[in-house]
Amino acid sequence: MGITIRDVAAKCGLSISTVSKVFNNYTDISEETRTLVLRTAQNIGYYPSSIASALKTNRSYNLGVLFQAESHSGVTHSFFSLVLDALKTTAEALGYDITFINHNIRNSMTYLEHCRYRNVDGIALVCANFYSPEVIELVESEIPCVIIDHIFEGKTCILSENFSDMQKLTQYAIECGHKKIAFVKGEQTSVTTARLSGFRETMQKNRLAVPNEYIIESRYDNPEEGVHAFKHLATLPDRPTCIIMPDDNTALGALQAAAEMQLRVPQDISICGYDGIRLGQLVRPRLTTIRQDTRTMGELAAEKLIKRIERISTCDEGVFYVPGQLIPGESVGALK
Amino acid sequence: MGITIRDVAAKCGLSISTVSKVFNNYTDISEETRTLVLRTAQNIGYYPSSIASALKTNRSYNLGVLFQAESHSGVTHSFFSLVLDALKTTAEALGYDITFINHNIRNSMTYLEHCRYRNVDGIALVCANFYSPEVIELVESEIPCVIIDHIFEGKTCILSENFSDMQKLTQYAIECGHKKIAFVKGEQTSVTTARLSGFRETMQKNRLAVPNEYIIESRYDNPEEGVHAFKHLATLPDRPTCIIMPDDNTALGALQAAAEMQLRVPQDISICGYDGIRLGQLVRPRLTTIRQDTRTMGELAAEKLIKRIERISTCDEGVFYVPGQLIPGESVGALK
C-alpha cells in the first residue's frame, strides 16, 4: 500500500535500521547519510507510521480526553471548550494528538477499555461526571491522568481559584453598596462548593446576612435556567439587590429576564456572571464577571500530563490553582 | 506491559489465532469457546489493541478532521462546532475515532504527512482554508475525503442549501415590507457567493434595486465586525431598512450596535442573522434567521465518508445539499 521505510532504505542503498535511526535522531549516522535519507524520504513521500512505531515503543503519542459535554445542550460549553482548545494546542506542540474518549465505539466499551484500545499515553478529564463508577475506574487505572476543575485525591488537578475568585467578586458587589446578595448555584460539584464558600465567607466577613431563600439551585451554562432562576429571585417578597449567577451564559439569561420584567440593570438590580466569555462583554450592560484563565489551565494540564508521561520531573503531581480576574463590567452598580 | 491476546490464549489453553477469531467474529468457533474467551478477556481486563490490529489490517478506524477555526477568535465557531459534534457522534457510533489534523506536531509536518503519520482511514474537512496548497494537496491525495460547506470538483461535499435558503430569508424580509435591503458578506467563499446570489436573484425577481453601497464585506462570526458593519450601513445617507448579516454572531453585534444608536429593532431597522444559534432565540428581539441543519450535515458527512471507506456503496460521491429552515423571529418587521 503505502510507502514504507523499506522503500526509503532500498532507494538509498541502506538498511532499514539506518533509515530508522535517521528519523529517531540517533548520533551514529553520518551527516551525508542523514541528509540523503531525509531528502529521499521527502521525494518519495515517506512518513514513518505512528502505528508501527507505537506498537514497538508502546507510546502512541495520543492523549485521551474525556469531554462529556452533555451533548446537544446547544450551547457550546464556553469554559470547557476554551480549556480544551488550549490543552489541544499545547499537546500538539509537544507532539501529541488528542483522542476523545467515549463509550459509543463499537460494542460500547467502557472509558478504560477505550483508552486501552487506543493505547493512549495519558488522559485528561476536562469535563466529566466525576462520580460515575466508570470515570472513577479510569482515574484509578495505571494510566497517567490530569483532572480539570475537580479535586481527585492524589491525582494531578488543575483548578481555577474558585474560592478566592468568588471572594473578589462578592467583595466587589458589596463595595458597590449591595447588602442583599443572592447566589445561584450550578450543579453540585466541588467547584460549586468552593464558590459558595467564597461567597458565604465574604458575606460573613462583611457581617451581611444570607437568607436561605437567597441560595438557589440551578444549572451551569443554560440561559433558560438563568431566566428561570432570575425570575424566581426577582419576584421574592424581599428581593435581593444583586444576583450572582453560576456563569455568564446563565447571567445572559438573567439579563434577558430582567429586560422582560422591565428591570434596569444595574439601576434596579445587579447581576454577576462567571467565566468571562466574549459575548458577555459585548452585550449592554457588559457583564460583571470573573474571567477564568482557560488558556493557562489548558496549557498547564497538557504540560503536567506530558511531563508525567515522559517522566521529566516528579513535581507534577498535586493540585494547581490558576487565578481568575475580576472584570468590573457594568452589570453591577449602586441601586438607582 | 499490558495484557495481550497471548495472555488470554494461555489462560484459555487455546491458540492466539482462536482468540483473535473470537474478537473478529469468525464463524469457525464453537459457542463454548467463544464465551470462554470473552469471559476470560473480561476477567483479566483484556482489550485488543487498535494499534497492533491497525498495523496488520491497514485500517486505523480513525478519521482525520481538519478543523481550522482561526483559533482564539474567542467565539467558539457555533456552526462548525455543531457540525463537528454531529460528525463525531455519528463516526463514533460507527466505530471510528476522530483525530484533529494540524501541522503543529513535532517538526511541523504538513496536513497530508500528519494523515499518513496517523494512518487515518479518511478525512473530513469541516472548516478549512480551501485555497491553501496544503489543503489542496490533502484533498487530492488518495485518502477518501468529505468536504463540508465547500464544493470541490469530483469530491464528496456536504453543503447547506445556501442559495435557496437565502432566497427564503430575503423573500421573507420583502414580504415584511422591506425594499431597501443591505447584505453584509462574510469572507469570500463559495458559500458567500451562493448566498449573495440567492439574495440578488430574489431582489431582482421582486424588482428591487440593490445599490452597490448596500453590499459590504465583513467577516463571519465576529460580533465586533457586526457592530462595525451595522454602524457603517446605518449611517449611510440613504439608510437601508433591513440588513442581512453574515451570521447570528455578527447579527448579535448588529443588535447591540442598534441599541447603542438608539435604533429600535425592528421598528426602526430590521436585522437578519444566519445559522440559528441558540442564543439568537434568547435575546430580544429574537433573531430572524435561517437555522442550518448542522446535525444532518455532520451525520451525512460521517456516513458518506465511512461508506466510501468501507466501500459499501458507490453512490456516496457528489454534492449533497441539506436544507435550512426559516426562523421568523422578531428582528425583522414592518417599519414603525
Added chain:
DNA sequence: TATGTAAACTAAAACGATTTCGTCATATAT
C-alpha cells in the same frame, strides 16, 4: 606488524495482532 578505538552501518528479534492454510477428528454419503 599487531592491536585498540571510534565511526558508521546492519542483522535480526521483537511489538500484538490478523489471516491463510493446514490439520485432525468426527459425521455423512456412497
Added chain:
DNA sequence: ATATATGACGAAATCGTTTTAGTTTACATA
C-alpha cells in the same frame, strides 16, 4: 469400508517500525 464433507482449532508469516548487539572499515597507537 472407503471417500468426502464439515466443524473446530492451530502454525506461521506478516504488517512497519525500533533497538540491541554486532560487524566492518579506517585510522591511530604501541
